[in-house]
Amino acid sequence: MMLCRVWRGFQIASKMDRAKHGLIRQLWLTGWLLFAPAAPAEETPHVLVLYSHHRLLPANLEFEAGLRETLPNATEVNAEFLDYPHFDGESYLGALISFLHEKYALRPPTVLLAAADGALDLLLHHRAELFPQVPIIYAGVLRSFLQSHPPLPTDMVGVPIEFDFPGTIELALRLHPRAQRLAVVTGSSALDRDWEAELRDDVSRLPDRISAEFLAGLPTDAVLQRLSALDGDTLVVTPGYFEDGVGHLFSPRQAVELMATASAVPVYGPFDTFIGTGIVGGSMPNFVAMGRQAGRLVNDRLAGDAPRLPEPLPQVVNLDWRQIQRWDIDPSAIPEDAILRFKPPTLQEEHATATVVAIVVLLLEAGLIGGLLFERRRRRQIELAVQKQRFELAHASRLAVAGELTGAIAHEINQPLGAILSNADAADLLLASGADRWDELRAILTDIRKDNLRASEVIRRLRALLAKQPVDWHPFDLNAAVRELEPLLRAEARRRGVTLDLRLGGTACLLLGDRIQIQQVLINLVLNAMEATNGLPEARRLVTLCVEREADRLMLVVRDRGPGIAPEHLPQLFDSFFSTKPQGMGLGLSITRTLVEAHGGRVWAESDAGSASGAGAVFRVEWPAADGAGKVKPA
Template identity: 50%
Template sequence: MTPERSNRGTRADGFGPDLPHGRWRAIWLAWRGVAICLVLMGAVAPARAETARRHVLVLFENNRLLPANVLGDRGITSALGEVDRSTEISTEFLDYPRFSGAAYVGTITRFLREKYAVRPPGVIIVAGDTALDFVLNTRAELFPQVPVVHVGVASSFLASRPPLPEDVVGVPFAQDFAGTIAQALKWHPQAKHLVLITGAAERDREWEQDLRRAAGGFEGRVSIEMLAGRPMAEVLKRVAELGPDTVVATPGFFRDGAVSIYLPADSVRLIAQAATAPVYGPFVTFIGTGVVGGWMTSFEAMGREGGAIANRLLDGQAASSLRLPQVMPSALYVDWRQIERWGIDPDAVPADAVIQFRAPGFWQTYRKEAMAVALAFLLQSLLLTALLLERDRRRLAQSSVDRHRFELAHASRLAVAGELTGSIAHEINQPLAAILSNAAAAEMMLDRGTARPGELKEILADIRRDDLRASEVIRRLRALLAKHEVVRQPVDLNDILGDVIALLNAEARRRRIALSARPVGETITVVGDRIQLQQVLINLIMNAMDALADTPEEQRNIVLSLEGSATDATIRVRDRGHGITAEHLPKLFDSFFTTKRKGIGLGLSIARTLVEAHGGTITAESAPGEGATFTIQLPRVAPGGSAWVGRS
């Protein structure tokens, strides 16, 4: 019997027995898991170290409500976030001077040590003299190797202490009490008294010493009164009694003589409200509390400087290698409302002063709106100027057109007069011949001695009538030919038709044409120039006469008719000529268009121009073989309408 084959065998590489497939897979997976964990731990460790390195602890000496702390914290946070937004910022407040003493210091030290034992900061930023003092005294117990950046520490405080360790750095600020007092006396040259106010806390006493040193330089200039460590009620009573020859300088205080706790800005606000003299102070947070101003350093700028230094330390730069300014810059801050309140000359405020609460002027408030209005006004002015220039140009052009039109109309009248020369001569010769005959008859009667008075009167009456007839012909001709003022006044169209018929009757008879008018029984009044309206009708009638030249004599008739409605007056001129072709009708009133062999094509164009100048219209209708009809429509007015004068 063949023995049974065992499941165990040797490995293919010959270094040992082959493991069952499932067991080997389990071991392999276990080792792979261990390897992955090691890799992950190696990757996480630097990340944790990096996170720890970007942790900043900010320690303020006062409480979180102090305005200076609010501004300083804003500057620190802004500077740290500019480099790395992932920087972790922890903020603590010592709440000095409300709490102090060795027991309190020990409690705070243990609290901070235990709180940040697992998560220590990479840099500590201390804000204020007391916070720096606290860290220097407890550093060995807290974070001995962590660099420290100080912010808002007075240069006088640092000068009173031993040199700082190499890894404790920062830029101090100078409390310029002397500069603030000098500025106050400059703005109030009448001042003879200087009142200095401080409190009873330890910091208040330090400020008192600073104030005394600063005021010492003005002892010959003003008398000095120090209100230090007094109860607030006493301080307020005293400042309410001050005269106009006094100025007040104060850094505020944390605690008064009655052991009441204040924020410096709050204490200054109470003092400024009660004071009958201008109050000056050294801190930016005082602006808006009632102080006039002073030489100050921005707490936000201090915070930004401290945050920038912390960024460099977090990036690995050694504190000892930093090159920092000796002191933070200061500027003159003023409350413009107090400048006005105390009658300070605005011109005395330096141009580089930081001015707050000044009501913006019109330009600052409404600059965009004012610029928009100014631009719109400028555009409107330019547009208006352009329109005025265009109006003047059009007036000149219209005047030129009117002048040429009137000259052309006058030339047209002269041309018509030339055509009427024969008939006009005949019209004048007839009365002159009659006058001559009557004069000869009267002379013969006188020579014979047979003249009777009655007969002589009849002869003289005939002479007078013929003379008036000749004079009327000459008058109408002169009126037609002369250049005259265009007088648009109410005229009766019945009279105009009668004048035209009288003027052209002789020419019509000469051409063997029947010329007639159909007036109406009522007065039809339009506002117009009599001569120009006559010229229009004469042009139309002369054209009609020309159109009848080749027609049989019995068809040669021209009829003028007049109609009136409530708003319009209508004159029609009809002839029985050959008519006008449909092809020529649309161009009939165009300049220089004519169907006559000797015409120049201006008569109807001038007629249309004159009619339109009177606010009317002129149209032509025709049917071949039935003659043509020209219709003039003019606006009708009541008798006595308005008049207008021009030149023709």
């Protein structure tokens, strides 16, 4: 917008005398140079795009979108708009050349891109003044324009285009075979007159049955009035216009939208930026694709390579489906390769996925019915396999725990064996004395029998814990199960220097389940608590195991005074293979949860913020209590 205001200022200044004009221009250029930014230390590729028309022309916007898709992000892109044909004349041209020369004197472009005829014509006549030696890529330049000039320099290359006025007229007549007249609308600017001349040449080649009426250079009101009165056998063809007969300025799209709204007959045009204004369609170039094509040529030039010139872009038939319906056009007359814009999907297209899905679902249902009959037979086998795997995993865990308790087990067996050996030595001494001390010998034998039974009981309990036995569900007292493990757990606690505090329930705490698996839960939780106290002063190595009954629930609580559990670890604590210990496998607590849940209970952990040391962890297990008949089944 600032650039347009500057140019308009120059146009006003041209009406003053020559001295005032020169003074104003010199003041403006001096201010520009004073406040111009310094050139960057490291030059980046600089592309200057010269657009022939104004900034908001839809074709320019689409071209720029395609161009920026193709150019690297590191490329600096500037754009200038010549505003043809809205601004023209020698005074404007002089001011424009001075503006461009001074603006880019300190930051010349690496590559110039001329968009459309006007920009290329400016560079052909004033390149030496503006950007000598800067290579030029052109785009959107008509082939007829190039043919009217001498051959271009070797560093000025591009891909010419042709607006397909004949193809648009042919399309209109194909879709309306009964049409007998064409109304061709053009404007009064120089570019509008060029389009008029080309259209007159194309219309002259039509069959004799088609007559033509040219509405050229008329005021817009007159054009609209005439279009609203056209007969049904007439078609309108127009490229739009930049200026009407009374000097009012438009973009071609604006003009076409007014015409399509007022026209009593279908309107056709040659530019895809017209789709959506109310025209039926036309044979059109794609300005976004044109921008991409130009961007690739610029990239070649920036890389130091000779641009690889592609074939000109094809013209594509674009049609507005809403206008097809409005004018009752036979769909069978539409070319197969036409692009139909704004066409809602057919019922089959809209629900194609749903149809395929429905067929697939029916097939799947048939397969599922057969599969369910098969799976019903397999289900029991899988359940048995899962139970077996759970049993094997629990047994493997018990073997691993036995390895950890090796010291405690050895102590529990060595103690009675040592007592037996001592008693046996005492008996030898009594026998060797020859004295009649049979009462003492009987007492010694009694002690030996007790110690033997004690060692045998340790081995029996260990065998019961480690043996691979079938799961045996029956009611048992949780307090009694803890007492059976007490000697082993206390021995391990002494070995680790840990104080073990057992607090058993005052009443019977009956639990329906497998005694060995519940004892495995107890061992896992107590050993885990003991390991948490490693490295602490001996006075703080305290582990508490509490059993209590609350109504119809049994509670087992194991508390330690270790470092506690980090909040972020709580959700993962019972996951398989998760462990906070350097050498941990992450299976103990996972197996514990599996066994607890198999008995209809739940287990959870929390940090013990209320302990005397302000740290520690608490593991809580809850099971449904059983009555004497053992009628409560775990879920």
